[in-house]
Every structure is written in C-alpha cells, then in structure tokens.
Amino acid sequence: xxxxxxxxxMLEIENLQAEVAGxxxxxxxxxxxxxxxxxxxxxxxxxxxxxxxxxxxxxxxxEVTGGRATFDGQDLLALAPxxxxxxxxxLGFQYPVEIPGVSNVQFLREALNSQRKQRGETPLTGGEFLxxxxxxxxxxxxxxxxxxxxxxVGFSGGEKKRNEMVQMGILDPKLAILDETDSGLDIxxxxxxxxxxxxxxxxxxxxxxxxTHYQRLLDYVQPDFVHVxxxxxxxxxxxxxxxxxxxxxxxxxxxx
Amino acid sequence: MTxxxxxxxxxxxxxxxxxGFSSDIEQDFAPKGLSEDTVRFISAKKNEPEWMLEWRLxxxxxxxxxxxxxxxKLDLAPIDYQDAYYYAAPKVKPKLGSLxxxxxxxxxxxxxxxxxxxxxxxxxxxxxxxxxxxDAVFDxxxxxxxxxxxxxxxxxxxxxxxxxxxxxxxxVKKWLGKVVPQNDNFFAALNCxxxxxxTFVYIPEGVRCPMELSTYFRINAENTxxxxxxxxxxDKGSYVSYLEGCTAPMRDENQLxxxxxxxIVLDDAEIxxxxxxxxxxGDADGKxxxxxxxxxxxxxxxxxxxxxxxxxxxGSAITWKYPSCVLSGENSVGEFYSVAVxxxxxxxxxxxxxxHLGKNTRSTIVSKGISAxxxxxxxxxxxxxxxTAENVRNFTQCDSLLLGHxxxxxxxxxxxxxxxxxxxxxxxxxxxxxxxxxxxxxxxGLGQEEAVALIVNxxxxxxxxxxxxxxxxxxQKLLGISLEGSVG
Numbered sequence: 001x002x003x004x005x006x007x008x009x010m011l012e013i014e015n016l017q018a019e020v021a022g023x024x025x026x027x028x029x030x031x032x033x034x035x036x037x038x039x040x041x042x043x044x045x046x047x048x049x050x051x052x053x054x055x056x057x058x059x060x061x062x063e064v065t066g067g068r069a070t071f072d073g074q075d076l077l078a079l080a081p082x083x084x085x086x087x088x089x090x091l092g093f094q095y096p097v098e099i100p101g102v103s104n105v106q107f108l109r110e111a112l113n114s115q116r117k118q119r120g121e122t123p124l125t126g127g128e129f130l131x132x133x134x135x136x137x138x139x140x141x142x143x144x145x146x147x148x149x150x151x152x153v154g155f156s157g158g159e160k161k162r163n164e165m166v167q168m169g170i171l172d173p174k175l176a177i178l179d180e181t182d183s184g185l186d187i188x189x190x191x192x193x194x195x196x197x198x199x200x201x202x203x204x205x206x207x208x209x210x211x212t213h214y215q216r217l218l219d220y221v222q223p224d225f226v227h228v229x230x231x232x233x234x235x236x237x238x239x240x241x242x243x244x245x246x247x248x249x250x251x252x253x254x255x256x
Numbered sequence: 257m258t259x260x261x262x263x264x265x266x267x268x269x270x271x272x273x274x275x276g277f278s279s280d281i282e283q284d285f286a287p288k289g290l291s292e293d294t295v296r297f298i299s300a301k302k303n304e305p306e307w308m309l310e311w312r313l314x315x316x317x318x319x320x321x322x323x324x325x326x327x328x329k330l331d332l333a334p335i336d337y338q339d340a341y342y343y344a345a346p347k348v349k350p351k352l353g354s355l356x357x358x359x360x361x362x363x364x365x366x367x368x369x370x371x372x373x374x375x376x377x378x379x380x381x382x383x384x385x386x387x388x389x390x391d392a393v394f395d396x397x398x399x400x401x402x403x404x405x406x407x408x409x410x411x412x413x414x415x416x417x418x419x420x421x422x423x424x425x426x427x428v429k430k431w432l433g434k435v436v437p438q439n440d441n442f443f444a445a446l447n448c449x450x451x452x453x454x455t456f457v458y459i460p461e462g463v464r465c466p467m468e469l470s471t472y473f474r475i476n477a478e479n480t481x482x483x484x485x486x487x488x489x490x491d492k493g494s495y496v497s498y499l500e501g502c503t504a505p506m507r508d509e510n511q512l513x514x515x516x517x518x519x520i521v522l523d524d525a526e527i528x529x530x531x532x533x534x535x536x537x538g539d540a541d542g543k544x545x546x547x548x549x550x551x552x553x554x555x556x557x558x559x560x561x562x563x564x565x566x567x568x569x570x571g572s573a574i575t576w577k578y579p580s581c582v583l584s585g586e587n588s589v590g591e592f593y594s595v596a597v598x599x600x601x602x603x604x605x606x607x608x609x610x611x612h613l614g615k616n617t618r619s620t621i622v623s624k625g626i627s628a629x630x631x632x633x634x635x636x637x638x639x640x641x642x643x644t645a646e647n648v649r650n651f652t653q654c655d656s657l658l659l660g661h662x663x664x665x666x667x668x669x670x671x672x673x674x675x676x677x678x679x680x681x682x683x684x685x686x687x688x689x690x691x692x693x694x695x696x697x698x699x700x701g702l703g704q705e706e707a708v709a710l711i712v713n714x715x716x717x718x719x720x721x722x723x724x725x726x727x728x729x730x731x732q733k734l735l736g737i738s739l740e741g742s743v744g
Contacts, residue, residue, distance in 0.1 A: 059695045085701040097696035101714030110710060111700035118701070150714065171700065 008035040010072060010175055010207040011056075017066035018055045025051040027232035028067065033175070038201070038208040040218055040243060043229035044251040049211045050094065052229070053179040057091045058084050072174060085111075086118035088174030090167075092181045096160040099151040104163065105133060107151045108170050115171065136169035140196055157184035165196035176201055177209045182217035194220025215247040289338040292316060295449050298343045302418050302453075305425060315438040315448030322442045328576055328605040329634045329666055332547070335512060342450045342483075368737055403467065410466050412496075413458040417485050420456035427458055431489055435518040435555040435582070443514040443549040443576075447483045451516070454485035459494035459525070468724050469498040484515040490525035492558065497528040499724060513572075515550045523558030523585065528566070530723050531579075532731055535571035540600045540629075545573025552579035553609075556588035556617075564591040565608065566722040568731045570738040573602060578636065580609035583617035583645075590619040593719040595731075597712075597738045598631030598663070607637035607668075612648040612678070621652040624716045626735070627663035628742035634666040643674040654684040657715050659708070659742045694743070708743050709736025 011033040018026040025048045033039055043049055055062045056069060058081040069076040071087060079087065099107065113123040124132070137147055140162055152160050161181055168176055181193055198221060201208045210221060218226075218240065226242040227234045230251065236242065287294065295316045299309040324335070407414050413424060421428050438448045459465050490496055500517075513535070519527050529552075538545025548571075554563040565579040581590030592608035610619035619639065627633040633656065641648045656665035667684050689711050697707035713720065713732050720728050 054695075057695070057699050059699075060691065080703075081695065081698040082701050082703050082707075085699055091699050093696065095692075097690075097692045099693055099697070099711060099714055101717035102710055107697070107700070107710065110706065111697070111702055114703065114706060115701035167700065 008205075009033075009070075010035045010037075011076075011209070012070045013056075013067070014069075015067035016052075016055070016064070016069060018051060018062055018064050020051060020062055024065065025232055026055065029229070029233050030067075031227065031234060033207045033209060035174075035207055036204045037224045038197075038210065038221060039225045039227065040210040040212060040223040041227045041229050041234075042212055042214075042243060042246055042251075045213075047229045048232045049229055050179055053091060053177050053211060056084075056177060057081060057089070082114065083118065085171075085173075086115040090171055090173035090176045092161075092164045092168065092176060092178035094180040094183060096152045096155075096164055098153045098155075100153050102151050104147040104149060104151050104166075105130070108133065108147075108167060112171055133166075133170055136166050139169065139199060140165055140192060142166060158186065158189040161185055161189065161193055162196075165193055165200070169196065169200045172200070174205065175207050175209070177211065179211045180213065181210070182212055182214065190217060191220055193217075197221045215243045218243050288341055290316075290340070290342055290450070294342050298450055298452070301343060302421075304418075304421055307425070307429065308421055311433070311438075312449050315445050316450075318439045319442065319445035319449055322439070322445055324442045328636070329632065329668075330574055330576065330603050330605050331632075332574060332603075335547070337446075340512065343452060368733055406466055410463055411460040412463065412465055413456065414469065415456045417451070417454040417456045417487060420487075424456070424458070427489065428456065428487065431518065431520055432487060433518075435520060435553045436516050436551050441551060444516050444551040447485060447514045447516040447551070451483045451485035454487075454515070455500075456486075457488040457496065457498065459488075459490045459496045461491040462493045463491075464494065465496040469496060482513055484513070486515070486517040487520075488518070488527060488529070489520045490522060490527050490561075492522045493524045494522075495526045495528075497530070497724060499530040499532070499727060501532040501534065511545075511547055513546055513548050513550070515548075515552075517550070517552040517579075519554035519563055521554060521556045521558060521561035521563055521585075521588075524560045525558060526562040526564075527554065528564045529554075529579075530727065531565075531567040531569075532723075532727060532734070533567070533569045533571050533575075534734060536573075537571050537600065537602050538573040545602070546571070547574045548572040548577065549574075550577040552577065554579075554581045554590070556581055556583045556585050556590060556614075558588070559586040559614075560588065561585045562589040562591075564593070564722070566593040566719065567595070567606075568719070568723070568734070569594070569596040569604060569606060570734055572604075575602075575604040575606055577604075577606045578608055580611065580638075581619065582611045582613065583619065584613040585617075586614045587616045587618075588614055589617070592619075592621045592623070593722045594623045594635075595626070595716040595719045595735070596624070596633055596635075597626045597735060598628065598633045599738055599742055600629040600631060602629075602631040604632070605634040605636055607635045609638040610640070610650060612639075612641045612645045612650070615644075615646045616648075617645060618649045619651075621650070621654075622718050623652075623654045624719055625654070625656045625665050625667075626659070626712055626715065626739070627656065627665045628659035628739050630662045632664040632666070634668060636668045636670075638670040638672070639680055640670075641673040641675050641678040641680070645675050646677050648675065648678040648680075650678070650680045652680075652682045654682075655715065656684075656686040657712065658686065658688045659739065689743070704743060705736065705740055708739055709733075712736070712739060 013029060013031045016026050016029045064077050074087060076084060109129045116123055133147055134144060137144055142162060152163060155163060182190060185193060194217060223240055226238055226240060228236040292313060295312045299312055436444050438445055521527055535546040556563055563581050569575055579592060583590050590610050596604045596606050598604050608621055621637055623635045625633040625635055635654050639650045654667045658665055665686055669682055671680055673680060693711055694707050697710060712735050720731055723731055
C-alpha cells in the first residue's frame, strides 16, 4: 500500500483481540485505512465481522483483550461510544433498532447537537437542522414524512437501510463502518444505498469500511481494497479483483 | 406548652360564635395529635362559618371508625396519626440573599429543567425575587392583579378554598363532598376533617376560561399545604384547563400528604386537569420521602360532559392515587393519561376508575409506568359498567417499561360489566429498555443518560403530549432527571 503513504491515516488497528461472553472472537486483527479510501471486509459467517464493528463502536459486552486502535490520532478504545460518534465514527447497523415514540427528526437533531456540543460547536436550531435533514432525505428519495415517523418503527428492511444512509448523511462522519448494509435489499434499494455511500463518503477526507458477505454491493461502491476476514483475523488483502475471486471460489479455499 | 393550651382555649371559645371569627389567636400551629379540638382549632384559625366546622367534625367522627386501606401493593409501616401536627402556618423559608446560597444540587436540577433564572430565584426563596420573577416571566407590572381582573370580567371565580367558603358559601355547600363523600375512604375522611387550604374554581355557563389556570398557578403555588382541598365546577357549556404542581423539585417537611380533588362537570362542559408531581422521593434508600395519598374524582353529571386527567408522577416515596371519573351524564367522556416513574426505593400504586352510569359514555385510559432501581410500580384500574348504561365504550392501554432487573411493574385491571352492549378493550405490554436501543442511540452521539431520557420520553409520548405546551417540555426533562443513575 505504498501509494497511500503520504495520505492521512484515518484508522489504524494493530493486533486487535476481543472477546464476547468469554469467547475470543478477534484474534489479532490488523488493518489500516487512510483518508479517501474505501475498504471492504468480506468473510464467512462467524468470522468476526459484526464483532469487529461492535468492538470499534464500543458496545458493552465486547471486551478488548489486546491490541490497539487509533482513530484520527486518538486512542479509539479509550472513548465511550458517544465520544467515538462525536469524534466522527458512524456505524451502519445490520439490524437498525426501533425506538418507539421518538421521531427520526427528534432523534437525529438531539444526536447531532450532542455531538456538536462534545466538539465545542454551537447547537443547531430546529430550522437549521431541518434544512440539512431535508437535503439528505431528498438526495435519498425519502419523504420528510418518513423522517417524522418514529425511528425505524414499522419500516421495511429496505427503508431501515435507507434510513441508516439518511442518518449518515445528516451526521456527516469521517469514518463509516457499514455492517452488511446490503443485506435484505432488493436491486433498486441496493442502488440507492450504494449511491448514498458514494455521495456522502467518497471524499478525500473520509473513509469507509464496508463489511459484507457478497460481491453485489461492490458493484455499486467500488472499493479500493478488499480484505478477507476468517477466524478472527485478516487472512488476505488485495484490490477489487479479490472480491470477484471470492465470488467465484468461495471462502473455503481462502480460510484454509 | 402553655401557649398551646391558651390557643386551644381561644379556639374553643371562637368556635362557639356564629361565624367562628377570632382574630386574636396568635398561635401558628395546632397542638400535636388529632382530636375534635384540633379540628375546631383549624376551623377557627381559618375563620370558618359554623356549618363548615360541623362538616369537619362530622368527617372527623367518621374517620375515627375507619381503617387505613391495605389493599394497595405498598410496603408501608403503620402511621401514627397522633404523632403529627395538623395545622401550621405556612413555613417561613430561610431568606436567602442570592442563588449562591441555594443547594447546588437543586440549582443543577433547575438548570436541567431550563427554568429561567428569575423564576429559579423565586422557587428557591431568594429574597425579593418573587415580584421580579413575576415581572420577568410575564412582562407585566402586576400580573396577579391583571390575571384576577381578566378572570373576573369573564365571571370566573378563582379563590383559595378558605376564601370561597366565606365568599361563596352556597356554591361550596352545594358541591363540597358531593363527588368524594366524607366516608369515601380513610384518607378522604381525614382530609375533610383537617384540610388546610386549597383551590376553588367556578366557571360560569358558556364561558371558556380565558387562560390556562396553570399559567397563573405556577407562580402562585408556593405553599400548597399538607391536606389540600380542591373543588372545580364547570357549569354548562364551559371549559377550563387547570394544572397543579410544578416540575421543579418540591421539598417539604410534611411526610404525609392527603389531598382531595373534586371536579363537577355539567352539560356540554369540559375540564382538563393536569398534574406534575415532583415531591421529594427520599434518598436512595427511600428514607425521608413523602407519602402521597390522594383522592381525585370527577363527576361528569351533565350530558356531553368531559373530563381529562393527565398526570406525570415522578416524586414521593409512596404514591396512592386513582383519579377517577363518574360518567353519569349521557354521552359523557372520561380520559386518564398517566406517566408514573419510580426509581430507587419508590413505590407507586396508581391508576383510575371509570364508572359508567349513563348511556353512550366513553372512557380512555392510557397508563405508562416506568420502573427503575429497586422500585415498584403498580397500575390499578377499574372499569365498571352499570346495568343502565347502554353502549358504553372503554379502551385501556397499560404499558410498563423496566430499567434494570431489580424493579417491579404490576398491572391490576378490574373490569365489571353489567350491560351486554358494552365494548371494553384492554391492552397491556411490558418491555425493557434494550441494550440494542441504548447502544444505537449512543452510537449516534447521545450520552447514556440522554439516551435513556430519549427512549423513556418516546415511551411516554402519548401522555406527555396531553400536557399544556409549556409543561410538556419541562416534564420531558423531568423524566430524564428522575431516572439519572438508573442504568449502568
């Protein structure tokens, strides 16, 4: 990866080990993302993909037992989950969570203002926030009515994933880790989500870690690097062609 | 205590005069314990007419034959009613020079509630702040007078109950105790005998009260007293919205509170009654909190009359409270919207009674219980349909939210239907704030307590949106504050 040496390091994971309920899942994972890059991590079920996502997000119950992770020069693992968010980390959830009675608008405005407060910025007024929200909803072809509905309540699988993209657009993170954002999407929704990732995150000062089973999202979001995760560590890295190879030959050969 | 004896003697003497007037009693508290003398003392102290004293004494004698109820799911040590004072002049709070002298913990809560600084001073009892606060909040030189004039020109009577007993004896005589009879229950009987003061409201026929009485009440709710008595009458075709309580923390030295609230609604009239209760819940072990035993009942006597109770209960160590509606007028409507939060060692047993007597009467019950810490939160509700009541409809929804695993949520619905045309629906859910929800909200940038507050407010939204606007926002913040430290 010499061609990126002069770029800013966004996320640097070294020998990360983590366990869940006493079982070690991540067994020395190392990975570096620079600003401006999109990386895809592929791997079979049980390889540790979701554990990697949650560990980097700081979810309680995902215990780091060794290694380091540096985000934008800070020790990521020392921060509370909301501090990681304020530092610019966004997780796209495989199963976005329902929060009854709380509208998307209220949720995101409070979240964004909480982030801004942590960063020492002034909070946005209702009007300022709505302007941003409307622009993001328009770009993803969502109506404002949907933003007024309770967070993910009664949303179809596709709507939930689009909603994740709206949230990402509004919160405008530096680094997005998207955990199987493509699962459960039909071909039209896949295109919308792919376009969303490109529009929001394909920028010189941002980076994306796409976690996926399949090649198909990568038809819409061209990764710069592809990594194979198996039994808790990266076993192979390469360019976009690696995804096609996996699609042809399966994970079996790779993990062996 | 010879002073006490003198005061008693004076009280006795005063009570034998026709109007019971006595201006020379200097004693500011009744002697300890409860007896006929105590009741006479209170009545004399308040310059009450003879009929009122008799009414109190009758209640006292009834109370002697009653026992405290024990059916609620409350863990309560027996109360020694002889070991308490039943009348004391409003306590003079220590005069403070500035907000710097106020307990920083209380200031922190004011801050979180977003209470304006001048109002904070007033609530905390900073010297000279009251007038300033009134002016600052309402931008008026003499707001109380302005309000009073405005209400009077509309024909609305808004008085302390003591004033009303003297100034409008016929109205008070006609309605006092008609909705909650003296012998209704132990605490109601006690209140009838010794009530200290309270509020009287009369809205004349066809009048829509020109202001939310909450607006007025908020700045006047300084000393509500231990045994509060409220009587509100909405005459034909009238409307009033009334709010009692305050989101700001209420410290009070009296451990036992037993209020009675009676609402009377005539043809085509409506009363909207909202409560925010934030009395001291005791420390984390439950020591020192207030016992709140309240009887609240509305009589929808007129056809097409309507009563809507909304309550946000976050305070008190023990809450025993069932705001109810007797729906006797045809097509009358009763509503009950409740959020009850319990944390630490708090106990709440609260709910409603909807008594359907008239044809085509309808009721809606929405109860949201939130339990945290080691608290217990019980919804207890009765829906009764009399044989005479045709085409009754009721919808009840009881939702419980648990934080942590040491708290309890209980739902005890009673349904008694004697008319086959009734349609009764009851829905109940119990859920926990999930780790998924918390992490999701925190990943978007919210701190843990902000995340809990947001999720809890979403859960309680249907009820909170029934509150008058200016209180809804504070009540939202209050829920968050009440649950601080309950997770993690």
